[in-house]
Amino acid sequence: MNILVINSGSSSLKYQLFKMPVKAPICSGLVERIGIEGSYIKHTVFSGAEKFVTEKTDFIADHADGLTQVLALLTEGEQAVITSPDDIAAVGHRVVHGGEHFSGPTLITEEVKKQIKKLFSLAPLHNPVNLKCIEVAEHTFPNAKQVAVFDTAFHQTIPQQAFRYAIPDQYYKEHGIRVYGFHGTSHKYVSEQAIKWLDKKDSKIITIHLGNGCSMTAVRDGRSIDTSMGFGPLSGLVMGTRSGDIDPSVIFHLIEHAGYSLDQLSTLFNKQSGLLGVGGSSDMRDIGKLAAEGKDGAILSLELYAYRIKKFIGAYAAILNGLDAIVFTAGVGENDKSMRAAVCKELNYLGIDMNKESNLDYSGGIADVSSADSKVKILVIPTNEEYEIAHQCFGLLA
Missing domain, CATH: 3.30.420.40 (ATPase, nucleotide binding domain)
Incomplete structure (x- = not known):
């Protein structure tokens, strides 16, 4: 199963393509300075012990333009790794804030997108661009399943005495003021690796x-x-x-x-x-x-x-x-x-x-x-x- 992972920032986009369940990526890349002069793409294809690097410095107007150029790198030239967008079975999106709504990977629907949008105020630099990339990927990879993986999800097991602040109850109930935590994907991954090692x-x-x-x-x-x-x-x-x-x-x-x-x-x-x-x-x-x-x-x-x-x-x-x-x-x-x-x-x-x-x-x-x-x-x-x-x-x- 080919899964493309997208990790987007306000002016950047990281991606890796995996043929799951194989852990090593087929290719990876970084799109930087989106919408800014000096836009840059570095795309690396892995083939055994070798790797092939392509670099581009064309202006990238927005994340839609960036994903269009990524698709071209994936499908065109001697180092193409797929033949068409239909070869991608799923696109996994890192979404920074899931609030209390999401505690695991979630198939993206219109309702899920509405919830991500409701959380814009809690992650104003990240959730809007995360949602934008989801919408772009839906258009770029129309037959792929779109899946959201939330930075906050791993921390939804934190007990109430740890996630609540000592302020009146109404601020939690009406405004969602509590500990959410971040970097959850990283903490989950390394803790699982540690448990296996131990x-x-x-x-x-x-x-x-x-x-x-x-x-x-x-x-x-x-x-x-x-x-x-x-x-x-x-x-x-x-x-x-x-x-x-x-x-x-x-x-x-x-x-x-x-x-x-x-x-x-x-x-x-x-x-x-x-x-x-x-x-x-x-x-x-x-x-x-x-x-x-x-x-x-x-x-x-x-x-x-x-x-x-x-x-x-x-x-x-x-x-x-x-x-x-x-x-x-x-x-x-x-x-x-x-x-x-x-x-x-x-x-x-x-x-x-x-x-x-x-x-x-x-x-x-x-x-x-x-x-x-x-x-x-x-x-x-x-x-x-x-x-x-x-x-x-x-x-x-x-």
Whole structure:
């Protein structure tokens, strides 16, 4: 079964084509700067140990134009992987916000699209473009099943005492104010991989997704029971440009005493804070270089970043009442050896002890970087959100 996975952003579109149930993709690609000068497509076809890369720099007006060009790359030329759109059995769409309506992969109907539209206000940067790509894909692949996989779905198992805020009941019932959580597809995938690796279904695991956006999830027996992002993706850990947790009194203070508008505050906490605001760059690689040069802001930003993760490890170990493993994943989690070491430093009271050599030698795949004496396994597991979406679509349709 050929399943095309689409992961769309406000000005970008990632895709992978799988012949399920085979895990390795047939091809993958990235469409960047949609609607902006300098539009760019990188399309890669995999053939055994070889890969063939096509790059294009034609202007891409919108997501419909982008998907039209992707279809041409899939069907035309020497590296064509399908003969026509009818070869695609299903299109899996990453949709950021599913609210309380969706707890698993969902066949897209007119009613489902209405529900996604109702949630625009909860994910204004993502759900509108997610819906647009669904509508474009319906036209581009008219005979394919369209399936939505929601970032929030994995977290629908979080109990009420964890997802409710201590505000009057009417704000939950009338406005849906609660913890929803995000990065659910990634947390689900790596926690399942960890459970298989541990060979322990009754497990207590903390998954740590560290990229430009960062989040952590407490997973008991394969089910999310708490997560660091809340109503929106701003709360929790220090991120590339987001502040993470901050006292709401700061917002009141800036409005009352500094004349800030809501737009200014949104920009400040979402786009000007985090590693960028403290250390001078949103890219962890740049921060590492600046810290090595002795830049105080960069050094402090690394300390804040690691400290916040450690706080959540302690909190989640408490609510899990024990711990079998912690899992590092995503761009920073998989590639930044220094940050993994900083997070795991002085956690021996919780039974977390890293093998420094194993951590430094990590080069990919699933690996245990804990010491022989560590009671808790420290795992590095590369995330694979696109495959997880394809896997969920295949399970729904097969």
